[in-house]
Amino acid sequence: AVVSTQSTGCEMRGINIEIEGACHSHPYCFITVESEQDIHAILGRCVMIQFIVEVWVRASSRAELCADPFTGVHGTTGSFNILLHSFGRKVPMSDKIELIEQIEHLPLQGNVNCTSPDEVYYICERYLPGDPHPNLVVFGPLVGRSDRNVVDRFAVKKRLYIGRTTMDAQLSFLMANLTKTERGDLVYDPFLGTGSLLIPAAYHGAYGMGSDIDLKALHGWGKSTKATEDVYQTDQNIAGNMADYGLSPFYLGCHSSDFSSGLLRTNKPLFDVIMTDPPYGIREASLRVNKDIKNSQFSLSEQFLELLNFAATHLVVGGRLAYWLPIIRDLYEGERSLPRHPVFRLVHNCEQVLSRKSARRLVVMLKTRERREGDESGVVGDSASHGQYRDVYFSKS
Numbered sequence: 001a002v003v004s005t006q007s008t009g010c011e012m013r014g015i016n017i018e019i020e021g022a023c024h025s026h027p028y029c030f031i032t033v034e035s036e037q038d039i040h041a042i043l044g045r046c047v048m049i050q051f052i053v054e055v056w057v058r059a060s061s062r063a064e065l066c067a068d069p070f071t072g073v074h075g076t077t078g079s080f081n082i083l084l085h086s087f088g089r090k091v092p093m094s095d096k097i098e099l100i101e102q103i104e105h106l107p108l109q110g111n112v113n114c115t116s117p118d119e120v121y122y123i124c125e126r127y128l129p130g131d132p133h134p135n136l137v138v139f140g141p142l143v144g145r146s147d148r149n150v151v152d153r154f155a156v157k158k159r160l161y162i163g164r165t166t167m168d169a170q171l172s173f174l175m176a177n178l179t180k181t182e183r184g185d186l187v188y189d190p191f192l193g194t195g196s197l198l199i200p201a202a203y204h205g206a207y208g209m210g211s212d213i214d215l216k217a218l219h220g221w222g223k224s225t226k227a228t229e230d231v232y233q234t235d236q237n238i239a240g241n242m243a244d245y246g247l248s249p250f251y252l253g254c255h256s257s258d259f260s261s262g263l264l265r266t267n268k269p270l271f272d273v274i275m276t277d278p279p280y281g282i283r284e285a286s287l288r289v290n291k292d293i294k295n296s297q298f299s300l301s302e303q304f305l306e307l308l309n310f311a312a313t314h315l316v317v318g319g320r321l322a323y324w325l326p327i328i329r330d331l332y333e334g335e336r337s338l339p340r341h342p343v344f345r346l347v348h349n350c351e352q353v354l355s356r357k358s359a360r361r362l363v364v365m366l367k368t369r370e371r372r373e374g375d376e377s378g379v380v381g382d383s384a385s386h387g388q389y390r391d392v393y394f395s396k397s
Contacts (some may be wrong), residue, residue, distance in 0.1 A: 015041060026087050026126050028136065030055065039143050047173045049146040053122045056140040065123075065137045066102045075107035075141075078118030086134070088127030099123065103139075154199055160244045161236040163217055164225050167196040167277055171352075171362075175275045176200035178348050178364045179320040185272035190259035190310060193217050195238035195251075197275050202242065202250035206273070209252040211259055218254050259310055267313050269370070274311045275322040278303055280389060300326070300389055301339075301379075308341040308365075308377035315367045320347070325361045326389045332359075341377040343369055358389070 015038045022029040031052075033039060039052055056073045059065040084096045100106075100123075110118065120142040125134040154169040156162055175197060181187060183205030189197050192210030194217055201208045216222045220237035224230060235243075242251040264270070280300065304325065311321040321344065327337065335346060338361070348364035 017042075028087065028124060028126055028138075030058075036143060043144045043146045045177060046146055047148060047151055047170055047177070050148070051122070051145045052143045053124065053138065053140040054143050055138055057138065059137045059139075060135060061133065062099060062102075062125075062137055065139055066099075066104055068105065068139075070105045070107045073107055075109065075121075076119040077109045079110045079113035079116075080108050080119045080121060081112060081114050081117040082121045082123065084123045084125065086125040086127065088129065089125075089132070089134075091125070096123075150203070154203070154245070156196075159241060161194060161220055161232065161238065161241050162196075162225060163194040165277070165279070166194045169196075169199075172196050173200040173203075175322050175362065176204060176206075178362070179273045179275050179322045181206045181273050181275075186270065187273045187275065188271045188314070189276045190274070190307065191276045191278045192238070192254055193277075195241060195254070197277065198238070198251065199241065199245065199247065201273070201275075202245075202247035205250070207250050207252055209254060210276075211255050211257050213256065213258050215256040218256055259306070264314065269316040269319070270314050272316055272319050273322075274315055274319070276307070277324045278307065280326045304339045305377040305379075308339050308344065311365075312341050312343045312367070312371040312375060312377070317367055317369060319367050320364055321367070322348075322362065322364045325363050326354075327359055327361055328389060329353075329357055329359050337379065338363060339377055339379055341365075342375045343367055343371050 016034060017038070018032040020030040020032075027050075033042075043049060043052060056070060057065055057068045059068065082100050084091055084099070108121070122138075122140060122142055124136075124138040126136040127134050150173065151170045154172075156166050156169060159166070181201050181204050185201070185206035187198065187201040187206045187208040189195070189208070189210035190212075192198070192212040193214070195208075195210065198208035198210065212218050218238065220232040220240070222231065224232050224236070238254060239248070239251060242248045304323070307323060308321070315321060325338065331337070335349065338346065338349065340346070344365040345368050346363070347366050348362065350362040351359050352362065353359045
């Protein structure tokens with residue numbers, strides 16, 4: 001997901017980037033860009049990056065780092081601080097101090113200042129399981145940190161109005177990044193719930209609206225999900241959240257309806273982005289309105305195929321659809337198990353592991369052309385990985 005958001009952010013800003021060493025088993029990777037300005041542009045959007053360091057030394061051991069001559073680099077003459085970031089092993093403070101003192105040719109002339117230094121330098125170490133020695137050691141000055149304060153500002157635990165399935169703030173912003181949500185876009189969520197996906201859209205200057213079959217969730221009626229509250233107050237709803245964050249001008253409203261029943265009066269493309277987190281039938285039921293105007297069960301396979309048909313009709317060409325797809329890991333066959341549609345091209349497919357047997361995929365698709373008569377969604381492989389999700393989730397095996 002980090003690599004996906006990096007590449008997407010660079011595409012949005014016309015930045016040429018090369019990525020090396022990205023791997024699911026550790027958080028480090030090496031990037032090459034044309035300028036420091038490009039680095040700060042990436043950091044300004046990506047919420048999955050912690051920090052970026054300019055690589056002065058790239059070694060395979062501590063001994064190699066300590067013996068490096070630091071050729072061609074010039075450190076600060078002002079105050080500095082050296083931090084150590086490790087993955088795979090917790091390094092004691094005594095080891096950190098000993099390592100720093102062993103670096104023979106450290107090109108830093110100033111005084112150490114741990115509270116407000118002029119420059120910050122990082123030693124990054126990667127440890128393999130069971131190995132007490134790092135197999136990757138990197139040293140260099142800090143270029144910048146990402147704006148992770150945005151995740152804290154919009155954290156669910158601090159939010160005025162939440163529900164049982166409110167999306168985590170970091171994942172919400174990740175979806176906004178992968179869909180390239182920008183100022184002036186029109187964003188739609190057909191499974192709106194408590195409106196958590198419209199918040200990052202509004203933060204980036206996009207206008208949002210949505211629908212949901214659950215009228216109580218849309219308007220904050222009934223028993224509160226917060227342990228400290230009994231029932232929701234009058235200002236605890238989607239509009240209240242937007243007002244609390246100062247984002248009211250970007251919220252266009254919501255309506256209660258079943259998106260699969262032709263909720264819009266036009267079949268013309270309207271939306272630049274459709275992003276959503278459909279119910280999986282676990283904490284929230286998957287429902288649709290039947291002909292007798294009653295709520296009936298809506299299978300997961302049907303739900304996702306209907307979602308793709310809806311997006312194929314109502315997204316503009318070049319628009320993006322993003323949704324979470326729950327899967328049974330042992331039954332998942334890669335892209336063959338994903339719902340697909342003739343007008344869409346898959347651009348991102350990221351996994352979030354939930355348990356030993358289940359996970360969910362963040363699927364992002366690009367609309368490449370207008371929908372024509374006969375274009376329908378389907379699955380090339382076996383849909384059991386998501387179609388049987390609820391049955392396997394509640395099974396004892």
